[in-house]
Amino acid sequence: MKQVLSLNINGHDRDVMVSHEDLLVDVLRDQLGLIGTKKGCGHGSCGTCTVIIDGEAVLSCLTLALSSQGKKITTIEGIEKDGALHPLQQSFIERGAVQCGFCTPGMIMSAAALLSHNKSPSIEEIKIGLSGNLCRCTGYVKIVDAVEVAAAKMRQLDAAQKGA
Amino acid sequence: MSSDERELHVRGLSRFIDDHCLPGQSLYAAVCSSKVPCAELRSVDIAPALALPGVVTVLTAKDIPGENQIGAIVGDEPLLATDHLRWIGEPIALVIGRSDQAARAGAAAVVVDAQERPAVFDPREAARLGQLIVPIRRFEKGDVDAAFTRSATVVAGRVESAGQEHVYLETQGAVAEVDGNKVRIRSATQSPTGVQRAVARVLGLPMSDVEVDVPRLGGAFGGKEDQATPYAALAALAALRLRQPVKLVLSRVEDMRLSGKRHPYSTDYRLGLDEGGRILAFEVTYYQNGGGAADLSPAILDRSLYHATAAYRVPAARMTGYSCRTNLPPFTAFRGFGAPQAFLAFEAALDHAAQATAVPRHELQRRNLVVEGDCLPCGMVLSGARATETFDDARKRFDLSKRLARIANHNACRPRLVQGLATMPVCFGISFTNKILNQASSLVHVFTDGSVSVSTGAVEMGQGVSRKLARIAASVLGADEALVRVEATSTTRAANTSPTAASTGADLNGMATLLAARSIRERLDALSKSASDAPLSFSQAVTHAYASRISLSAQAHYATPHLGIDPETGAHRPFAYHVYGTALVEVELDTILGTYRVTSVKVVHDVGHSLDPGTDRGQVEGALLQGIGWVTCEDLRYVEGRLASDTLTTYKVPDILGAPELEVVLSESDNDRAVMGSKAVGEPPFIYGLGAFFALLDALRAAGARLPEGEYDSPLTPERVLTLLCCDGNR
Ligand code: FES
Ligand code: FES
Numbered sequence: 001m002k003q004v005l006s007l008n009i010n011g012h013d014r015d016v017m018v019s020h021e022d023l024l025v026d027v028l029r030d031q032l033g034l035i036g037t038k039k040g041c042g043h044g045s046c047g048t049c050t051v052i053i054d055g056e057a058v059l060s061c062l063t064l065a066l067s068s069q070g071k072k073i074t075t076i077e078g079i080e081k082d083g084a085l086h087p088l089q090q091s092f093i094e095r096g097a098v099q100c101g102f103c104t105p106g107m108i109m110s111a112a113a114l115l116s117h118n119k120s121p122s123i124e125e126i127k128i129g130l131s132g133n134l135c136r137c138t139g140y141v142k143i144v145d146a147v148e149v150a151a152a153k154m155r156q157l158d159a160a161q162k163g164a
Numbered sequence: 165m166s167s168d169e170r171e172l173h174v175r176g177l178s179r180f181i182d183d184h185c186l187p188g189q190s191l192y193a194a195v196c197s198s199k200v201p202c203a204e205l206r207s208v209d210i211a212p213a214l215a216l217p218g219v220v221t222v223l224t225a226k227d228i229p230g231e232n233q234i235g236a237i238v239g240d241e242p243l244l245a246t247d248h249l250r251w252i253g254e255p256i257a258l259v260i261g262r263s264d265q266a267a268r269a270g271a272a273a274v275v276v277d278a279q280e281r282p283a284v285f286d287p288r289e290a291a292r293l294g295q296l297i298v299p300i301r302r303f304e305k306g307d308v309d310a311a312f313t314r315s316a317t318v319v320a321g322r323v324e325s326a327g328q329e330h331v332y333l334e335t336q337g338a339v340a341e342v343d344g345n346k347v348r349i350r351s352a353t354q355s356p357t358g359v360q361r362a363v364a365r366v367l368g369l370p371m372s373d374v375e376v377d378v379p380r381l382g383g384a385f386g387g388k389e390d391q392a393t394p395y396a397a398l399a400a401l402a403a404l405r406l407r408q409p410v411k412l413v414l415s416r417v418e419d420m421r422l423s424g425k426r427h428p429y430s431t432d433y434r435l436g437l438d439e440g441g442r443i444l445a446f447e448v449t450y451y452q453n454g455g456g457a458a459d460l461s462p463a464i465l466d467r468s469l470y471h472a473t474a475a476y477r478v479p480a481a482r483m484t485g486y487s488c489r490t491n492l493p494p495f496t497a498f499r500g501f502g503a504p505q506a507f508l509a510f511e512a513a514l515d516h517a518a519q520a521t522a523v524p525r526h527e528l529q530r531r532n533l534v535v536e537g538d539c540l541p542c543g544m545v546l547s548g549a550r551a552t553e554t555f556d557d558a559r560k561r562f563d564l565s566k567r568l569a570r571i572a573n574h575n576a577c578r579p580r581l582v583q584g585l586a587t588m589p590v591c592f593g594i595s596f597t598n599k600i601l602n603q604a605s606s607l608v609h610v611f612t613d614g615s616v617s618v619s620t621g622a623v624e625m626g627q628g629v630s631r632k633l634a635r636i637a638a639s640v641l642g643a644d645e646a647l648v649r650v651e652a653t654s655t656t657r658a659a660n661t662s663p664t665a666a667s668t669g670a671d672l673n674g675m676a677t678l679l680a681a682r683s684i685r686e687r688l689d690a691l692s693k694s695a696s697d698a699p700l701s702f703s704q705a706v707t708h709a710y711a712s713r714i715s716l717s718a719q720a721h722y723a724t725p726h727l728g729i730d731p732e733t734g735a736h737r738p739f740a741y742h743v744y745g746t747a748l749v750e751v752e753l754d755t756i757l758g759t760y761r762v763t764s765v766k767v768v769h770d771v772g773h774s775l776d777p778g779t780d781r782g783q784v785e786g787a788l789l790q791g792i793g794w795v796t797c798e799d800l801r802y803v804e805g806r807l808a809s810d811t812l813t814t815y816k817v818p819d820i821l822g823a824p825e826l827e828v829v830l831s832e833s834d835n836d837r838a839v840m841g842s843k844a845v846g847e848p849p850f851i852y853g854l855g856a857f858f859a860l861l862d863a864l865r866a867a868g869a870r871l872p873e874g875e876y877d878s879p880l881t882p883e884r885v886l887t888l889l890c891c892d893g894n895r
Contacts, residue, residue: 035183036176038382040333041416045812048333076176089174096778099786100626101173102333102382108174127820134812136331136383137626139785140823 005065009034010078018065025049025060028075036076036105040134047133050106050113051075057113059132076105079112087150087157088112097146099137107133111147119155123148168631169380169624180382181337181352182413187263190339190409191220193402194267196257196274197422198249201491201805202283205249205256209275213259216273218266223258223401230368234393236358238297238458241494243366243397249278250456251493252805253422255394260402260410283805287430287451287488297454297487298462301469305541306480311445315436319516321874323433323509327453327800328426328498328793329809331817334382336423337413338396340403347400348375353392354384354623355663360655362393363400374400376655381625385790386497388625389663390459391423420810424496425800427464428453429505435513441523443532448472448509449484452502455494460501461487466597468502470542470738474510475551475591476532481541491805497665499790500850503592507851508795511588512876515858519873525858526564526587530555534591543736544593550744550770551591554831558587558746558768561829567748575866581752583763584863588747588855592848593739594667594838595724601662602724602740604672608637608680610716614703615647620673621661623653627846628779629669635775636674636839640681641688642702667844670775671740672722674839679720687714741837743848745769747788749855750824753863758886760863762792762824762856769828772835772843784828784849791853793818795878796860864888 002017009032016031025042028034028051040048042061049061052074079086088108091097098104107130114121114129121129126147127140135143172178196213210222225232225244235241245256257274261267284290312318338351338359347367353359356376364371376396381388395412402410414422429450436445450468454461465485472483514532518525533551540546558564564587571583596602607619618637622629630650638645651657653664662672688705691714700708709716724740747767753760765788774780797816801808809815835841860880864871869888877884 029183030187033186034176035179035186038180038333039182040335041812043416043811043813046333046416076174080175085171085174089171092174093170096782098170098173098626099628099782100333100381100383101169101178102180104173105176127823130820134331134333134817134819136333136385136790136817137786138782139787139789139826140820141785141826142782143820 005069007068008072010074020066022065023061024063024065024068027065028060034075034077038102038105040102047110048103048106050109050133052109052113055113055116057110076109079108086112087153088147091146091150091153095142095146095149097138097142103133103135107135107143111150115151115154120151178380180334180380181339181350184339184350185409185411190411191260191262191406192264192267193258193260193399193410193412194264194271195255195398195422196259196271198245198252198254198256200249200278200280201252202281203249203278204281205245205247206277206279208257210257212275213270213273216266216270218262219270220260220262220406222270222274223405224256227405228366228401230366233365234362234397235458236390237460237462241457243394251491253493254456255398258398258402260406283491285490285492285802285805287453287486287490290488290490291451291486295489297458297489301465301485302483303469303541304482308445308447308480308482311480312436315444316439317517317521318434318436319513319520319874320434321512321516321876323431323512323876325429325505325508325878327428327495328798329420329800329815330385330387330425330498332383332385332387335414335416335419336388336392336395338399339409339411340396340399341409342403342407346373346375347404348377349396349400350377350379351392351396352381352388353378353396354381354389354625354665355393356621356623356653356655357661358390358663359393359396363397366397367400367404378623378653380652381623384625385499386501386665387423389497389665391496416812417810420815421807422493424455424459424494426498427461427495427505431505431509433509433513435517437517437521441521441528441531443476443478445480446473446478446513447482450486450505452485452487453490453492453495454487455490455492457494459494459496461495463598464497464502468506470593470597471503471506472510473541474507475534475589476510477534477538478541483541492802499787500847501666504791504794504850504854508854508857508878511854511858515861516874529587529589533589542738544739545735546742548741548833548835550833551589554744554768554770555589555746557831558748558766561768562748562766564748580755582755582863582866583750583752584859584861584866585748585750586855586858586862588749588852590743590745590848590851592743592851594671594741594743594844595727595739596662596666596668597738599728602668602672602727603722604662604676605658605719605721606673606676606680607657607719608677608684608717610641610684610706612706612710614643614706615649616641616643617649617651618677619651619657620677621653621658621664622669622673623664625664627669627783628776629664629673631779632670632674632775633677636677637681640678641685667846670842671838671844672724675722676720678839679722680718683718683720684716741835743770743843745848747852747855749852749859751856751859751863753860753867753885755867755889758882758889760860760882760885764825765852766827767829767852768831769849770833770843771830771845772838773832773841774830775840775842777830780830780845781828783845785826787847787849788852789818789823791850792856795854795857796880797822799879799881860885
């Protein structure tokens with residue numbers, strides 16, 4: 001039995017028809033065409049399907065779509081602001097934290113959730129924040145580096161805004 | 165930004181195979197595969213599957229219009245099984261459904277009647293039974309027996325190295341459709357031509373009727389060199405039959421169960437040294453577990469033999485290799501392609517010798533490294549050797565003696581956390597060992613506005629080959645790099661391509677691109693000379709050339725010179741050149757829990773003149789963590805031929821918490837054997853990771869563990885480390 005699910009995705013209200021067993025990752029990808037959210041394992045152990053729900057990083061492959069009723073969801077497609085790349089997106093490019101790119105959206109979403117709670121994470125905290133996300137290409141060095149750089153940039157932007 | 169996909173990736177806009185054909189736009193295919201490792205296939209009943217809602221059709225071997233064969237080196241791999249089943253996971257039938265759930269339910273409903281036969285999983289047993297994929301490979305240099313007789317120390321033992329799952333984050337998949345009378349396949353493959361050839365063969369079509377497009381790969385590491393082919397061929401088979409787009413994407417568990425992995429090897433070694441610790445003789449026998457079909461096993465075994473002596477000078481050597489047919493899924497290419505198994509075995513022998521002679525392992529390593537002019541057992545004479553140079557650089561730069569003293573001090577009082585350090589030198593040959601594959605072509609178009617399009621067979625999988633090609637084209641043409649687009653690989657634009665593999669993607673395709681760009685540049689130069697005194701900008705020259713009706717396109721072909729048997733000397737030269745480097749790998753081991761961390765890896769790596777230092781550094785970092793994973797946490801387990809470690813929770817790859825602190829120093833040098841003085845980078849750094857194995861052995865010894873002499877089992881999982889610690893009795 002399908003029912004209507006109302007979601008707020010990347011700032012837009014969307015209604016979709018889903019059944020009880022539908023997973024959020026499939027609804028995002030198949031029904032809403034938000035293919036930036038990847039499905040690397042489908043059982044909660046790679047992190048490529050990470051999205052942000054009400055401020056928290058969540059694995060959308062372990063989330064029943066219906067449980068997101070009325071919640072605010074941000075996917076990789078929704079973190080740019082006014083057409084400009086998010087500082088994390090920028091730093092992932094600049095620091096060479098992207099190789100094949102398959103883990104990248106999930107990594108960035110986990111990092112974004114981390115930075116929204118902790119503006120100056122230590123290296124250890126960054127690693128813990130990203131520990132649910134696998135990357136088979138990079139060896140992680142440049143990913144940690146990119147998150148540090150983005151955090152610094154975001155602190156600067158914050159300070160500038162407060163100063164203004 | 166066209167040659168740089170990173171912006172697409174960070175915005176979530178890059179489409180991988182599974183991002184094409186969303187529901188409603190295609191049919192879905194799922195594979196029904198063997199549940200038994202060895203059997204006679206009596207019958208396949210598809211009726212129960214056809215009766216399910218949403219199942220469109222079921223295809224078996226008899227539905228194949230062409231030849232039921234996809235084996236590239238040896239013709240021993242039917243696309244769909246006929247009368248024998250040879251491994252768990254061997255494809256038997258293909259179920260096509262309106263949704264992937266329907267297709268998978270159909271695949272589960274197919275009834276297979278099979279009479280089980282005794283299966284063989286152990287390569288040594290297969291060798292005993294004469295089950296070899298190709299005849300024994302053997303070659304020899306010098307008088308090995310005499311050299312052993314002269315040796316002051318002789319050690320002998322056995323090395324077991326386990327397989328390794330690729331864990332590319334994008335699973336295997338393909339989407340096929342029939343467009344008029346052409347079959348078009350979007351495949352996640354490193355071998356577009358390999359897929360094209362196999363599909364043409366299976367469908368009974370000329371290769372010109374089959375187009376393979378490879379937009380990008382979400383990681384591959386060798387796992388999509390041959391192993392992407394069956395899924396592409398199956399999707400194509402269904403698409404041709406049904407005249408509708410068909411998508412076949414494996415789930416993670418399916419991928420882990422069905423697809424091939426790095427070969428497990430069981431290896432016997434014998435090493436002889438003189439009183440001064442100089443190697444005199446080496447003998448090695450590899451039992452390669454090839455699985456149930458040849459795949460790339462023979463070529464992989466060849467590379468093991470070529471790298472049998474690792475980074476060392478060995479005056480007399482005898483190498484023997486058995487490629488053994490067992491009832492496991494066919495093992496395949498994985499970064500290093502047989503070399504890591506050979507390096508592990510040689511370094512184990514050296515470790516054994518270090519124990520026997522009480523000379524530190526790094527001393528033995530240093531004394532025996534290859535030097536300029538050395539002749540490898542295969543007959544290749546080294547030129548541009550940098551083994552000692554990079555070793556000494558690493559030793560000094562990272563202060564090896566101070567580190568060793570610090571560790572000895574730390575370990576002296578038997579703390580709970582003991583430390584270990586290993587040096588790991590690399591000497592890695594670059595070229596496909598199959599000489600034919602060392603060729604590539606490039607098609608370069610310059611458009612009238614000065615933008616450029618480059619098409620080659622180099623598949624982008626994150627290794628940054630597109631950025632390198634763009635840089636080469638831009639610098640030769642004098643064009644703006646940002647205006648050079650490196651196209652996704654398509655068999656229509658680049659024909660007869662070699663796989664993007666053996667670290668040669670940039671070398672071969674880069675050289676072909678350089679030649680194509682150069683011929684356009686020469687036309688422009690000739691024209692500007694006759695046209696005016698003032699030098700023309702690139703775009704002015706292009707406009708002028710077009711107006712003068714001069715071609716702005718070129719295609720060029722490159723074949724690596726001087727490979728193969730020298731007709732005069734008879735010397736064999738399998739490689740264009742070698743890549744060198746040395747790593748220092750440190751670990752810390754908890755002597756009570758058996759858990760450990762790789763704490764730091766410091767590397768000096770030989771890059772020639774790097775085309776893109778950031779990319780090369782990234783390749784070194786990623787490869788060495790894979791190498792660490794192979795010898796530590798990645799524990800591939802089969803139970804009676806069934807993969808037990810078939811999820812990412814039971815098969816652990818290094819995560820971010822397990823990633824060590826890394827320092828990579830790129831060491832430049834001249835190299836006249838590759839494009840613009842660069843060197844290949846993909847595979848060699850994998851070997852650095854093996855240092856973790858030996859660092860752990862040292863830590864175990866420091867903890868007082870009595871390790872079994874001459875027995876080396878990889879990976880050293882925490883579980884195994886704990887067992888080794890417990891052998892000790894003192895703790
Ligand atoms: S797809 Fe959700 S964690 Fe892997
Ligand atoms: S960049 Fe390929 S998995 Fe992370």
